[in-house]
Amino acid sequence: MRYAGIDIGSRTIELVVVDDRGVAQDSLQADTGFDPIVQAKKLLSEVSFDHITATGYGRNLFEVAFDSPTVTEIKAHATGAWALFPGVFGVLDIGGQDSKAMSLLNNGRVKKFEMNDRCAAGTGKFLEIMARSLGYDIDAFGPEAMLAESYLNISSMCTVFAESEVTSLIAKGEGRREIARGLHESVVRRAAAMVNRAAGKGGDIVFTGGVAKNPCIVRSLAEKLGCRVFIPDDPQAVGAFGAALLTMQAHGGQ
Amino acid sequence: MGEDYRLMWQELGLDLEAHDALLGVLGQAYGDIYLAQKNRPLGMSYFDFVMSEVHGLRIRELLDEKKAGRKIIGSYCVFVPEEIALAANATLVGLCSGADFAVEEVERLLPRNTCALIKSSFGFKIGKVCPYLESADMVVGENTCDGKKKAYEILGKMVENLYVMDLPQVKSEHGKGLLKAEYYRFKKAVEQLTGIAVTAESLKQAIQTVNAKRAAIHRLSALRKADPAPISGLDALLANQVFFYDNPARFTESVNKICDELEQRVEAHQGVFPERTPRILISGCPQAVPNWKLPMIIETSGAVIVGEESCVGERGTRNLTSETGSTIDEMMESLVDRYFKVDCAIFTPNSERLDHIKEMAAAYKADGVIHYGLQFCQPYLMESIPVENALEEEGIPCLRIDTDYSMEDVGQLKTRVEAFIEQLR
Numbered sequence: 001m002r003y004a005g006i007d008i009g010s011r012t013i014e015l016v017v018v019d020d021r022g023v024a025q026d027s028l029q030a031d032t033g034f035d036p037i038v039q040a041k042k043l044l045s046e047v048s049f050d051h052i053t054a055t056g057y058g059r060n061l062f063e064v065a066f067d068s069p070t071v072t073e074i075k076a077h078a079t080g081a082w083a084l085f086p087g088v089f090g091v092l093d094i095g096g097q098d099s100k101a102m103s104l105l106n107n108g109r110v111k112k113f114e115m116n117d118r119c120a121a122g123t124g125k126f127l128e129i130m131a132r133s134l135g136y137d138i139d140a141f142g143p144e145a146m147l148a149e150s151y152l153n154i155s156s157m158c159t160v161f162a163e164s165e166v167t168s169l170i171a172k173g174e175g176r177r178e179i180a181r182g183l184h185e186s187v188v189r190r191a192a193a194m195v196n197r198a199a200g201k202g203g204d205i206v207f208t209g210g211v212a213k214n215p216c217i218v219r220s221l222a223e224k225l226g227c228r229v230f231i232p233d234d235p236q237a238v239g240a241f242g243a244a245l246l247t248m249q250a251h252g253g254q
Numbered sequence: 255m256g257e258d259y260r261l262m263w264q265e266l267g268l269d270l271e272a273h274d275a276l277l278g279v280l281g282q283a284y285g286d287i288y289l290a291q292k293n294r295p296l297g298m299s300y301f302d303f304v305m306s307e308v309h310g311l312r313i314r315e316l317l318d319e320k321k322a323g324r325k326i327i328g329s330y331c332v333f334v335p336e337e338i339a340l341a342a343n344a345t346l347v348g349l350c351s352g353a354d355f356a357v358e359e360v361e362r363l364l365p366r367n368t369c370a371l372i373k374s375s376f377g378f379k380i381g382k383v384c385p386y387l388e389s390a391d392m393v394v395g396e397n398t399c400d401g402k403k404k405a406y407e408i409l410g411k412m413v414e415n416l417y418v419m420d421l422p423q424v425k426s427e428h429g430k431g432l433l434k435a436e437y438y439r440f441k442k443a444v445e446q447l448t449g450i451a452v453t454a455e456s457l458k459q460a461i462q463t464v465n466a467k468r469a470a471i472h473r474l475s476a477l478r479k480a481d482p483a484p485i486s487g488l489d490a491l492l493a494n495q496v497f498f499y500d501n502p503a504r505f506t507e508s509v510n511k512i513c514d515e516l517e518q519r520v521e522a523h524q525g526v527f528p529e530r531t532p533r534i535l536i537s538g539c540p541q542a543v544p545n546w547k548l549p550m551i552i553e554t555s556g557a558v559i560v561g562e563e564s565c566v567g568e569r570g571t572r573n574l575t576s577e578t579g580s581t582i583d584e585m586m587e588s589l590v591d592r593y594f595k596v597d598c599a600i601f602t603p604n605s606e607r608l609d610h611i612k613e614m615a616a617a618y619k620a621d622g623v624i625h626y627g628l629q630f631c632q633p634y635l636m637e638s639i640p641v642e643n644a645l646e647e648e649g650i651p652c653l654r655i656d657t658d659y660s661m662e663d664v665g666q667l668k669t670r671v672e673a674f675i676e677q678l679r
Contacts, residue, residue: 057665074673098666110677112651115670 003253004049005243007076008036008058011096011124011210014240015043020253022083022245027237032058037065053247055239057098071246073239074100074113080242081206082108085230089203092195092221092229093239094211096124099191103199114198121157122190124210129159130183133166134176142184142214144177151181157190181216188220195225204228208238259310262317266389269382276355276383277309280544287550291486293526295519297512301492304500308543312499313385319345320389325448328390330375331398332570332596333421335437335589340460340502341452342444347386348498349375349393352542354659356381363408369631370658371542372405379412386499390415392447394440397421398600399633417443423600434590441586457585458577465574467502470509475568477516478560479618482525483533484516487559488549489526494566495543527558532678533619537563537611537641538626539634540570545659548626548667555672560618563611564626569597572610599633607637608644615650621678622651624671629658651677 002025007014009032017026026047030039036058044052053069054062055076063070073093081091082104090103097120102113120126131141152174156162162183169179195205204227211217212235222229232238263273284305304312316326325344327334330351339346354370355377363380364373378384387393395406396419410416420436422429445451474493477484493509500508519525534557536548541564549559563569575592579585597607615623623645627635638654645652653674657663 057669060668072669072673072676074669075676110673112646113670113673113677115666117666 001051001248001251001253002049003244003247003251004047004052005076005240005245005247006040006043006052006054006056006062007073007237007239007243008032008040008054008056008062009095009239010057010098012236013039013043013056013058014237015040015047016237016240016244017047017049018241018244018248020248022248022253024237024241024244027234027240029236037061040065051247051251053243053250055243069247069250071243074102074110074115076239076242076246077208078102078104078108078110078242079245080238080240081208081232083241083245084232084238085204085206088206088230089227090195090199090205092191092205092207093209094123094187094191094207094217095209099123099194099209099211101191101194101198112198114194116194119158121159122187126157126159126162127183127187127211127214130162130166130180133163134170134180136176136180141180142216145180145184145216146219148175148177148181150178151185152178154179154182154186157186162186184214184216185220187211188217188224191217191221192224201226204230206230206232206238208232208235210236259314262314263309263385266313266385267382268385268388272356272381273309273383276353276381279353280308281306283544283546287546288488288492291488291526291553293524294489295485295512295515297508297515298489298492300508300511301489301496304496305492305543308499309385313389315501316345316347316386316389320391325391325444326386326389327444327447328387328393329396330394330402331396332565333396333398333593333598334394334419335440335593336464336502337457337460337575337589338437338441338452339444340463341457342441343448343450343456344391344444347390348542349387349390350378350384350542351375352545352659353377355383364405367630368401368405369539369628371540371628371631372401374542374659376405376409379409387413392417392443394419398598399631401630401632421600423602425594425601425606430590430594433594434586437586437590437593452582454580454582454585457582458580461575461577461585461588463502465577466506467497467509468571468574470506470513471497471571473513474509474516475561477513477520480520480525481533481619482523482527482529482531483558483560484519484525485512486526486553487534487536487562488546488553491541491546491549491559491562491566494562494564494571495541497571498566499543532557532621532675533560534558534675535561535563535611535615535618535620535623536567536626537614537623538638539628539631540565540567541626542566547659547661547664548624548655548657548671551664551668551671552624552675555668555675557671557675557678560620561614563607563614565596565598568614569607569610599637604637608641611641611645612648612650615645620650622653622674624674625652625654627654627656629656
């Protein structure tokens with residue numbers, strides 16, 4: 001049997017298929033675009049599977065279109081992260097437009113979680129817009145920020161206000177890397193506070209979602225939290241992987 | 255409905271166009287949220303009728319009462335004693351405060367960071383869409399939270415017949431003395447309004463009427479302890495909401511009729527959702543009609559609500575008034591005793607509320623508690639963190655929600671509520 005999980009996020013869609021032992025066989029990604037169902041169909045046509053579970057903000061659209069069960073991103077990420085790093089204490093997921101932190105019980109289930117408010121402050125979208133206003137490619141944004149010798153304090157977490165703060169720092173002649181570093185630090189402060197609210201201190205965490213690909217965020221977060229921060233090989237696929245494992249469990253797999 | 259209601263609304267000074275729009279939204283929401291539910295008790299058809307006539311037939315009844323010489327008193331809070339109004343030949347009704355209306359105009363009078371409930375009460379006044387408010391011969395404001403206290407200063411300029419009741423903030427002898435003095439002052443004001451003096455008989459009768467209404471709700475609540483739950487949280491909330499509008503005797507009879515039906519359901523082990531559906535207790539701010547947002551999210555996410563620790567719920571309706579008094583003073587004392595137990599978050603300290611939440615969680619076999627805080631409602635939001643900590647210490651999962659009446663965060667809330675329910679399974 002082949003079990004699938006699909007994670008329909010605000011920015012990207014991931015599809016993962018696992019076998020009877022919960023080992024990933026296929027992992028695909030596409031942009032969400034303006035019609036997530038069309039994109040999802042395209043991905044589905046590229047793989048074969050027997051059962052599927054949907055997660056992510058588009059899960060209810062998928063549920064209606066394909067009559068599939070759903071789980072929240074929170075449970076999906078917890079399940080995926082626990083399978084990859086058994087015994088881990090907490091999970092932080094920062095995606096395109098939202099972020100969440102959770103602590104796990106010693107069986108991998110969610111103990112407590114926190115989610116960001118209704119705006120996209122401190123998420124992938126925030127970093128993307130800030131990178132653009134500083135003229136960086138998103139992949140270079142983290143590495144460049146790491147090269148800064150010091151960082152400037154960015155007080156606003158609101159994308160709109162932070163952008164004007166950045167503009168005024170540029171006008172003052174401040175260094176591009178230092179501003180970039182300041183923006184990264186502000187995301188980390190917010191993320192660390194969320195992890196502390198959901199999990200407190202006491203163990204290592206897994207960091208998932210697209211923002212986990214940013215090395216500057218990862219390094220600062222580990223320093224700030226004082227713990228190890230594990231990054232999966234494909235942090236964006238953890239939600240879909242978790243959903244695939246839950247599909248497997250629902251059908252009597254391992 | 256028909257043209258005669260339109261004439262009635264026009265005579266009340268309502269803005270007909272805005273009012274049509276409001277009824278349109280209300281009807282749509284009721285259809286989508288209430289009528290879409292499965293396995294509803296047949297007795298709920300009474301409440302469907304009440305809701306379809308909430309601005310129609312019920313207003314007609316109130317206006318008929320007025321013609322016959324009764325007075326109508328509008329209230330925004332469970333501290334305003336219905337017994338005193340009834341005993342002096344007046345009818346007490348709850349005033350509209352559960353939906354956003356005329357927000358831009360409201361924000362010219364109140365700061366943006368005022369809670370949705372207060373803003374709503376202003377919106378209904380400015381928009382001229384609340385027939386209860388426009389029918390009222392007296393509108394009672396009360397000094398509960400700072401937001402309401404200061405808002406009544408402004409509302410007083412828009413509503414000629416506003417009466418402000420002071421309330422204690424501490425459960426001391428002194429505080430109780432204040433409540434007593436205020437209830438006597440209120441009694442006098444109502445007597446002046448109606449021209450009819452409260453008598454020992456009329457007060458006794460009024461206490462019995464309101465007790466019967468509360469007892470019917472207690473009976474309904476007790477039936478919700480069963481698993482599977484015989485009635486949805488949405489429907490039970492509606493009964494608690496209509497508590498504030500309906501004719502008391504008819505309400506009591508209708509709720510008891512539903513309870514008869516629910517008893518049979520419990521006996522037959524029938525429920526509105528399957529057995530072992532995760533059970534949620536809601537605790538926090540009041541949910542006035544048509545504020546069904548959170549319960550709708552919870553009950554379409556695979557859980558059932560088994561109780562409301564709320565003013566529109568058990569905080570407001572628990573505890574009957576002692577019926578042993580025979581003189582007016584003895585009965586007034588009993589009323590003060592009963593109302594002084596209401597554990598509103600305006601009191602400090604307010605540990606009784608926390609005890610009650612734990613008690614309810616155990617009694618209704620709740621798997622988790624969702625704390626409902628209205629954004630900018632300082633008293634309940636301040637209590638929400640200690641409530642969460644205390645519940646977690648007892649091993650009761652708790653989710654804190656901080657929201658308003660707008661629909662823009664429904665997607666986000668749904669994810670949080672679903673994740674919380676997954677935690678409980």
